[in-house]
Amino acid sequence: xxxxxxxxxxxxxxxDWDSHKEKVTTFMVKYDIEIPNMEEKYVxxxxxxxxxxxxxxxxxxxxxxxxxxxxxxxxxxxxxxxxDEVSKELLICMSCFNPINxxxxxxxxxxxxxxxxYPNEFSSVEISFMEDSLKNFIxxxxxxxxxxxxxxxxxLSMKLVETQKxxxxxxVYMLLKLVLLLPVATTSVERxxxxxxxxxxxxxxxxxxxxxxxxxVTSLEKDLFFSVSIDAIVNRFQHMKTRREQL
Numbered sequence: 001x002x003x004x005x006x007x008x009x010x011x012x013x014x015x016d017w018d019s020h021k022e023k024v025t026t027f028m029v030k031y032d033i034e035i036p037n038m039e040e041k042y043v044x045x046x047x048x049x050x051x052x053x054x055x056x057x058x059x060x061x062x063x064x065x066x067x068x069x070x071x072x073x074x075x076x077x078x079x080x081x082x083x084d085e086v087s088k089e090l091l092i093c094m095s096c097f098n099p100i101n102x103x104x105x106x107x108x109x110x111x112x113x114x115x116x117x118y119p120n121e122f123s124s125v126e127i128s129f130m131e132d133s134l135k136n137f138i139x140x141x142x143x144x145x146x147x148x149x150x151x152x153x154x155x156l157s158m159k160l161v162e163t164q165k166x167x168x169x170x171x172v173y174m175l176l177k178l179v180l181l182l183p184v185a186t187t188s189v190e191r192x193x194x195x196x197x198x199x200x201x202x203x204x205x206x207x208x209x210x211x212x213x214x215x216x217v218t219s220l221e222k223d224l225f226f227s228v229s230i231d232a233i234v235n236r237f238q239h240m241k242t243r244r245e246q247l
Contacts, residue, residue: 006076013072017064020223038063090117094179102142108134115175126171137172140165153180209231 012020028035039062057066085089093114096107112130115122122130141147144161150156157176160166166173 001090002079006079009072009079011075013069013076017068019067021063090114091183093117094182097153097156097176097179099147099152099156107139108138111175114179116174118178121174121178127200130171133169133171137169140168198230214244 025035027033036059038058038061042057042059042062093110096105096110096114098105108131111134112127115127115130144163144165147156147159150159153176157173157180160169160173160176
């Protein structure tokens, strides 16, 4: 779907300006909105015009290049940033655990490829036995009626624990847990980087790693720290001060 969306956006960028302009024109006529002359100079609304600050462009150039094409380019860049080749491969491999339609998406080779992304979790010996483990897993699961109507990976994981098949297929269950953790870990990393840009600003660029780490913890775990009373913090500080004096 990512590739399809990118192709569609590229086609829209290359060939659909005229049809887009026609739709906008129809909308403006319907609601009695003044249609600008595309050959006239574009005037920035409600802004003071600085001499020599902005090149003179036509309405056509502004609306086509600076608006229409620019927005599509931003969307394409965002897709490339969020779904690079590695990310897409991870998503495709993760989808092979999908239990819908009796595991119709199950693909042993792709799941082995997924396991190779985690060398710290799966040894070379475990990878060599992964194919047999996955074959045993899928045969076992498909023959069990309790797994027929599962809708997502969460239900699959819970059903494995409920039926204790997580102990029968520990390597496969470990891979499934990593698949479930990946979106959460990715979101946590994005939150951390977002918090870092707010905390370590230009005014605090010389902040040390330890202080930055302490500030990030309090920023990212706000709900936890809101539950801590001021008195508890003061008492803890006084206790630490007393310990230092005793030492």
